[in-house]
Amino acid sequence: MKTINILIGLTLMTLVLTGAQAGPPGIADEDLGLSKSTVFDTPSPEAFAYGEASPGSGNTLPRAYTGAPPQIPHSIQGFVPVTVRNNACVGCHNNPAMWGQKTKGVPTPMPPSHYTDTRHAPGNVTKKLIGARFVCTQCHVPQASVQPLVDNTF
Numbered sequence: 001m002k003t004i005n006i007l008i009g010l011t012l013m014t015l016v017l018t019g020a021q022a023g024p025p026g027i028a029d030e031d032l033g034l035s036k037s038t039v040f041d042t043p044s045p046e047a048f049a050y051g052e053a054s055p056g057s058g059n060t061l062p063r064a065y066t067g068a069p070p071q072i073p074h075s076i077q078g079f080v081p082v083t084v085r086n087n088a089c090v091g092c093h094n095n096p097a098m099w100g101q102k103t104k105g106v107p108t109p110m111p112p113s114h115y116t117d118t119r120h121a122p123g124n125v126t127k128k129l130i131g132a133r134f135v136c137t138q139c140h141v142p143q144a145s146v147q148p149l150v151d152n153t154f
């Protein structure tokens with residue numbers, strides 16, 4: 001009985017000792033993410049303002065990459081939040097009859113992709129705005145001159 005107790009004691013001690021051994025040094029928290037600061041910092045990003053051009057008087061920017069949602073070239077003050085009852089964007093931009101025509105000062109018609117249910121009927125372009133595109137600001141953001149928070153090589 002005694003030997004068994006001693007054996008159990010020894011095994012437990014070995015387990016405790018192995019567990020307490022220091023592993024390889026962990027990754028410092030400032031090396032974990034893209035922002036090279038620690039999670040304990042309270043960052044104060046530079047303040048920025050959105051453009052104030054009213055619809056029709058703004059200037060469009062080149063797309064960030066092929067297929068990227070264009071940035072909104074005008075102020076959206078008063079148009080957000082987009083709700084079921086209130087979607088000013090649709091009021092101006094819902095115009096399939098004007099597909100492919102871009103005229104400065106005239107609301108750019110939403111493209112055919114916005115009338116295509118890509119999940120259930122890809123390739124079937126309708127004349128009805130698809131619900132998945134209803135909340136425009138989910139993908140489109142107003143222009144603003146902001147310094148990127150982190151470098152980007154994309």
Ligand code: HEC
Nearest residue numbers: 055056057058060070076079088089092105106107108136
């Ligand atoms: C009063 C009409 C009006 C409203 C409301 C409006 N827009 Fe526009 N929008 C325009 C006009 C006009 C243009 C054409 C560019 C210009 O001349 O400003 C435009 C251009 C755009 C473009 C095209 C950018 C490009 O590069 O081709 C996007 C995207 C856009 N608006 C998104 C929105 C979103 C999102 C909302 C709602 C939050 C919205 N607009 C509300 C009139 C409007």
Ligand code: HEC
Nearest residue numbers: 067068069089093108109110111113132133134135136139
């Ligand atoms: C799920 C993301 C998404 C949502 C939501 C969305 N868009 Fe877009 N939009 C895009 C992308 C991506 C493009 C560019 C590629 C393309 O033409 O389909 C685009 C292009 C556009 C353009 C440019 C058309 C042109 O010919 O240059 C307009 C205008 C526009 N969207 C308006 C809107 C409005 C208004 C809404 C809300 C009713 C909206 N979008 C909702 C992703 C989105």
